Each structure stands twice: as C-alpha cells, then as structure tokens.
Amino acid sequence: MEHLLLASVPMVVSTMLFLIIFIKKGFSKSKVQCPRPPPGPWRLPIIGCMHHLASRLSFRVFRHLSLTYGPLMLVRIGQVDFAVASSREAAREILKNQDPNFAARPEVVVGDIVFYGCSDVIFSPYGPYWKQLRYICFMELLRTKRVRSFASIREEETLNVIRDISTAAQPINMREKLFRMSNAIISRAAIGPRSKHQETFILVAREVIDVLGEFYAVDMFPSLKLIHVLSGAKNKLQRIRRRLDKIFDDIIKEHEVKANMNKGRQVAEVEEDIVDALLRLKDESELQVPMTMDGIKAVILDMLVGGTENSSVVIEWAMSELMRNPKIMEKAQKEVMEELKGKNRIQETDVVELNYLKSIVKETLRLHPPVRLIPRMCRKTCEVLGYEIEAGTPVLVNAWAINRDPQYWEEAESFRPERFEGKSIDFKGGNFEYLPFGAGRRICPGLGFGLATIHLSLAQLLLYFDWKLPDGRKSEELDMSETLGVSVTRKTELKLSATPRIPIPSTV
Numbered sequence: 242m243e244h245l246l247l248a249s250v251p252m253v254v255s256t257m258l259f260l261i262i263f264i265k266k267g268f269s270k271s272k273v274q275c276p277r278p279p280p281g282p283w284r285l286p287i288i289g290c291m292h293h294l295a296s297r298l299s300f301r302v303f304r305h306l307s308l309t310y311g312p313l314m315l316v317r318i319g320q321v322d323f324a325v326a327s328s329r330e331a332a333r334e335i336l337k338n339q340d341p342n343f344a345a346r347p348e349v350v351v352g353d354i355v356f357y358g359c360s361d362v363i364f365s366p367y368g369p370y371w372k373q374l375r376y377i378c379f380m381e382l383l384r385t386k387r388v389r390s391f392a393s394i395r396e397e398e399t400l401n402v403i404r405d406i407s408t409a410a411q412p413i414n415m416r417e418k419l420f421r422m423s424n425a426i427i428s429r430a431a432i433g434p435r436s437k438h439q440e441t442f443i444l445v446a447r448e449v450i451d452v453l454g455e456f457y458a459v460d461m462f463p464s465l466k467l468i469h470v471l472s473g474a475k476n477k478l479q480r481i482r483r484r485l486d487k488i489f490d491d492i493i494k495e496h497e498v499k500a501n502m503n504k505g506r507q508v509a510e511v512e513e514d515i516v517d518a519l520l521r522l523k524d525e526s527e528l529q530v531p532m533t534m535d536g537i538k539a540v541i542l543d544m545l546v547g548g549t550e551n552s553s554v555v556i557e558w559a560m561s562e563l564m565r566n567p568k569i570m571e572k573a574q575k576e577v578m579e580e581l582k583g584k585n586r587i588q589e590t591d592v593v594e595l596n597y598l599k600s601i602v603k604e605t606l607r608l609h610p611p612v613r614l615i616p617r618m619c620r621k622t623c624e625v626l627g628y629e630i631e632a633g634t635p636v637l638v639n640a641w642a643i644n645r646d647p648q649y650w651e652e653a654e655s656f657r658p659e660r661f662e663g664k665s666i667d668f669k670g671g672n673f674e675y676l677p678f679g680a681g682r683r684i685c686p687g688l689g690f691g692l693a694t695i696h697l698s699l700a701q702l703l704l705y706f707d708w709k710l711p712d713g714r715k716s717e718e719l720d721m722s723e724t725l726g727v728s729v730t731r732k733t734e735l736k737l738s739a740t741p742r743i744p745i746p747s748t749v
C-alpha cells in the first residue's frame with residue numbers, strides 16, 4: 242500500500258503541476274479575452290450619464306465622480322463613452338508612456354465644418370499631414386527665435402492697451418480690452434500688418450470660440466440622425482464657415498498679390514508671415530502631403546483662435562487673483578517698478594528678470610488652465626492602469642482636477658505663487674501634476690507665444706496702474722465663478738477701475 246502510495250507521488254505531483262499550469266493559462270487567457278473597461282457611473286437609457294452634467298461644469302463633475310470611480314473612468318454621454326483621466330499617473334500613461342496611442346483628437350462636428358474638414362493642426366488626425374502642418378507653424382511662427390522677433394509687435398500692442406485704459410471710461414471691461422489686444426498681437430504676427438478685416442474677424446472669432454465650447458447632439462448621438470436635423474447645429478456652423486471663408490479669401494488674395502510683387506526675390510530677402518509661407522509651400526512639390534487652400538485657411542483660424550482666446554483669458558484670471566490678493570499684487574508691482582530702474586518703459590528683455598511675476602502666471606495657469614479637459618482619442622486598443630481602452634474612445638485628461646489635487650499640491654485651492662519659487666516644476670510637459678499646456682506629441686505649440694504675450698502685458702498693467710474694484714466693492718466680493726467655453730472664462734467679465742501710477746510713454 243505504502244509502495245503504491247509512493248509510486249503514485251510523481252503522478253500526483255505532475256497532475257497538480259499540469260492543473261496549476263492549465264488554470265493559470267486559463268486565467269490569463271480569460272484576462273485577454275475579457276478585458277476590464279474602466280469603472281464609471283450608472284447610465285440612463287439614451288442619455289447615458291448626461292444627467293450628472295446638467296447645468297454643472299463638466300470638469301467639476303468629473304472630479305467629483307473620480308472620487309468614487311477612480312483615476313480612470315468611463316463616462317457615457319449620450320451614445321459615446323468617454324475615458325476620463327483624473328490623476329498624475331493616468332495623465333503620464335496617456336500623454337507620455339502611451340502617447341502615440343493617444344495622439345489623435347476626437348472627431349467632432351465643429352472640427353469638420355468650421356475647421357475645414359479637420360485640415361488644421363488642432364483637429365487633424367495624427368499622421369504625416371498633422372506632423373507637416375505642426376512643423377510649418379513651429380518654424381514660421383511659434384519657435385522661440387520667431388516668437389522673439391515679434392517683441393516689437395507685443396510692445397506696441399500692450400502699450401496701445403495701456404493708453405487706451407488711461408483714457409477709457411471707468412470701470413474698464415478688462416475682457417474686452419485683453420481680447421482685442423491678444424487678437425491684434427497674433428493677427429499682426431501671423432497675417433501681417435493690421436488687417437482691414439480685424440473688426441469682422443474679432444466678431445467671427447467670438448462665434449468660433451463659442452461654438453468650440455459647446456456640446457453638440459450630433460457628436461453625442463451619432464446614430465440619431467433626426468436629432469442632427471432638428472438641432473440645426475450644422476446650419477449654424479456652416480454659416481460661420483461661410484463668414485470665415487469671406488475673410489480668409491480676402492486675406493489670401495492680399496498675400497498672393499504681395500507674393501506676385503516679390504516674385505524672383507529670394508525667400509531670405511522677403512519678410513514672410515505664416516500665410517506667405519503656407520502659400521509658397523503649397524506651390525512647392527517638396528511637401529510630403531500637398532497643402533490645400535482649405536488647409537491654409539484652417540491653419541490661419543487655429544493661430545488666430547489659439548492666440549487670441551487663451552492668452553487673454555489667462556491675463557483676466559491673473560488680474561482677478563491679484564485683485565483678491567492685494568499683498569501679492571503689491572509685491573508684483575514692486576518687482577516691476579524695480580525692474581524699471583530709471584527707464585521710461587518695460588521691454589520684453591526686462592520681463593525675463595521678473596521671477597515673481599512669472600510665478601504668478603504659473604500659479605494662475607495651475608488654478609485656471611484655459612483648457613480644463615485635454616481632448617485626445619485612443620488610436621489603438623490598449624491597457625491603461627490595468628483597464629482596457631478601446632480604439633476610437635475619446636479621452637479627456639482633467640487637467641483642472643490634477644492641477645489642484647491636494648495629493649500633489651499643498652493648500653491646493655489657494656493662490657500662492659511662492660510655491661513655484663526656486664522649484665524646477667514647469668509646464669513643458671514633464672510634470673504630470675501640472676498640465677496647463679498638455680504634454681507629449683500634441684502639447685501646445687503656442688506655449689512660448691502665449692507666455693510672451695501674458696508676461697509682457699501683465700507687467701505693463703501692474704507697472705502703469707493701481708487697480709480697484711468699482712463701486713467701492715471689497716476684494717473678497719469678487720465673483721470667481723467659471724463658465725464653460727473653449728477656454729474656461731470667468732462667469733462675469735472682470736471690470737476694474739485704474740489709476741495711473743507713472744507717466745505713460747507716447748511711443749514704443
């Protein structure tokens with residue numbers, strides 16, 4: 242018997258081993274076959290989780306939901322499942338470790354109609370066309386050397402707004418002034434001397450910015466064609482597109498006339514803006530993917546919208562925070578005044594030295610990143626933090642929630658520029674707890690351009706004026722609530738009274 246038992250030991254052991262291997266294989270196989278999607282809130286038929294969003298700001302709702310469902314969740318809005326990332330680790334995975342998988346943008350009706358069939362940089366699918374466009378924008382407009390070459394434009398336009406404020410009726414609508422100033426700066430840099438279309442463009446730009454910030458039934462209910470017709474969204478967007486066409490056709494015609502006059506001259510001899518460069522490249526055969534007229538218009542739109550809205554929104558938030566924090570305002574004004582040191586004006590080269598002001602801008606971008614939800618799309622089914630994200634899933638990285646997560650930030654809700662002093666943390670896409678410009682392949686290419694405008698204009702505003710809330714209101718009374726658009730703006734426009742501190746120079 243004992244013998245028999247002993248003889249059966251190897252058999253038992255090998256059977257057990259076989260079973261273990263089989264069960265293990267079976268489990269790992271079932272893991273591959275039944276991947277887990279990220280968890281998410283319960284859904285109602287047809288509308289999905291839309292009821293959570295009703296009349297509330299999506300980025301706030303998503304942060305709230307993430308406390309229950311975790312750093313990566315799946316939220317169905319209408320018929321579409323959105324993967325929402327709300328932690329530094331999830332952001333790092335999406336924007337860095339698996340960046341190529343997430344380097345696409347969701348396909349939306351605004352991109353399709355207003356942005357010329359997504360033939361711009363923001364909306365174009367990841368691939369050689371997008372790469373080529375991004376490179377052209379970078380070389381012709383957005384690289385550091387080019388950005389520096391526009392310093393005189395920024396100096397002129399920021400001084401124009403300072404003069405304007407000094408003579409304007411009080412209180413001053415800061416949003417209006419800052420929007421116009423940023424638009425003038427990017428227009429002059431991107432399309433040349435002040436254009437006769439500027440006023441019309443400002444109006445259309447506002448419309449484009451508004452429609453960019455809206456949720457469209459067409460996008461949320463792709464299969465319910467009747468809703469598409471009833472919503473009238475496509476007609477509205479096509480009307481905007483026709484108005485843009487008119488402006489851009491004129492701008493392009495002016496540039497073609499100029500190009501004809503310059504024919505025969507070397508590129509180096511001619512002062513080119515980005516429209517000149519795009520038109521020249523369109524006729525050259527070296528491009529990997531040919532440029533079309535629609536593509537050129539779409540790029541102009543990207544630059545004008547990207548360059549106008551985000552910068553002006555950040556300056557408005559910075560001024561709002563400074564109004565609520567008079568001690569920080571005083572310290573910043575002192576720093577700018579010291580930098581003036583007997584000169585009659587601040588130039589861009591002086592701004593480099595304004596470290597406290599730069600920390601104020603960093604802190605403003607932390608608490609009020611204009612792009613709260615960074616939109617990407619999954620290109621290839623993959624695993625993130627142990628969950629499967631299917632190809633084609635739109636992904637939103639909640640930069641707003643991450644930027645103020647108390648796990649990474651002390652006194653996360655307070656405005657404390659000092660937190661950045663002497664710290665290496667910055668917005669170039671290497672710190673995933675701080676994402677005002679995104680990260681990875683699709684990080685904002687206008688970062689340097691935007692910051693140059695913000696730094697100089699804020700320095701000028703602080704140098705030339707003392708600021709007060711109108712009607713004797715106290716700083717604590719300033720309403721800081723937000724409203725959702727393409728950039729998240731203050732719900733109410735910031736209105737301030739300005740008293741000149743030092744004489745304003747008449748020329749740059």
Ligand code: HEM
Pocket residue numbers: 362363364375427543544545547548549551552555610611612615616676677678679680681682683684685686687688690691692695
């Ligand atoms: C303070 C100012 C600005 C902020 C906070 C900002 C923020 C952002 C963010 C968060 C993204 C998405 C990045 C991602 O997906 O990872 C983005 C993309 C983009 N931004 Fe900006 N931006 C600013 C200024 C500008 C300016 C001045 C321009 C152009 C003149 C510009 C042009 C663009 C373009 C073309 C894209 C799309 C890039 C792509 O898809 O490859 N932005 N921006």
